[in-house]
Amino acid sequence: MPNIYLASSSPRRRELLNQIRLPHTVLAMEVDESLPPGLSPAEQVMALSRRKATAAAEQLANGVVIAADTVVALGDTVLGKPENRAEALDMLERLQGATHEVYTGLTVLKLPGGRMLTDYERTGVEMRPVGRAELERYVRTGEPMDKAGAYGIQGLASVFISGIRGCYFNVVGLPVFKLVQMLKELGIDVTEYWG
Template identity: 50%
Template sequence: MALKLVLASSSPRREKLLKLMGLKFTIVPSKIDESVYTNLPPRDMVQELARAKASEVGELVEESCVIAADTVVVKGNKILGKPSSHEEAIDMLSGLQGEKHTVLTGLAVLSTENGKILVDYDKTDVYMREMDKQEIISYVNTGEPMDKAGSYAIQGLGGIFVERIKGSYFTVMGLPIHKLSLMLKEFSIDVI
């Protein structure tokens, strides 16, 4: 019997990307406390969070292949998560403007049939253009940055601030589909 796909996320961006890949899946969001993992280096943190999310949701579903991911923005040695206020979003964007930062997305795929789990991550460098204070405030007032790591959406209006990237656009969106397709192959799930 073929495994059912389950997305362990409530992210509309991840849902959209799985649909873009032509996959049929259900959504069972993870309720993992992400703060437990903040003491880890960013690369380890995103992978361990993805693993924990997949494992948690894997306990709730049967005969499934669970896909989980976690994304962070790193500037220098500081991890930028989702902003908790408009002021924090303004501060984050002020720190990112005119600079390079890195987006890391951890990815886990788990078979509930045999417990096999694959965990990986991908990294993309993002170069932002200079922004003036009023642009930042106007963008934050749209509400778009409020549920995004680093306070911007590359696939939305925030994309106007991105000069270039080195790596995968989809990693910045929160789901490195090139890696996911290879991981799914390991579970005999072909995208194409």
């Protein structure tokens, strides 16, 4: 069974791989995240996940690289990670009382040979109307600061989410079902790692 490398420093992605008992090594790569204008959210996350996987693969002779990138989209506006508390509060105020979409681009690259699969998952998320005071208290916790769209569905912000349509794990940052299917397409059965 090949060694698995996660090209991400996200603790949530590591937790999800641990949850399905997929042993892995973190090989987080800093990549240029600038993109040409006019790309859809799906195109953006797929391009960035490919870029991360390719950068990680350059450090390896063999194994399987998993890379992902997640954004939140409200209509045509893509919301990444907030740069400060004011931006986090602004994002949350825009999301509350509305349905938005979470996109995660996923790339799996197998070495040697460099066979690469890239796809994306989209999940609709409904955030109930939230008062400004609640949002300010949430921002003060610091939780929104390293998350696309300034919230974590698996954390304190769960009290704001009234419903989802699609894969919950995608909103956390790694669409587990899609990942398992992509690995299977490359000849890797996750259950074989379970001992």
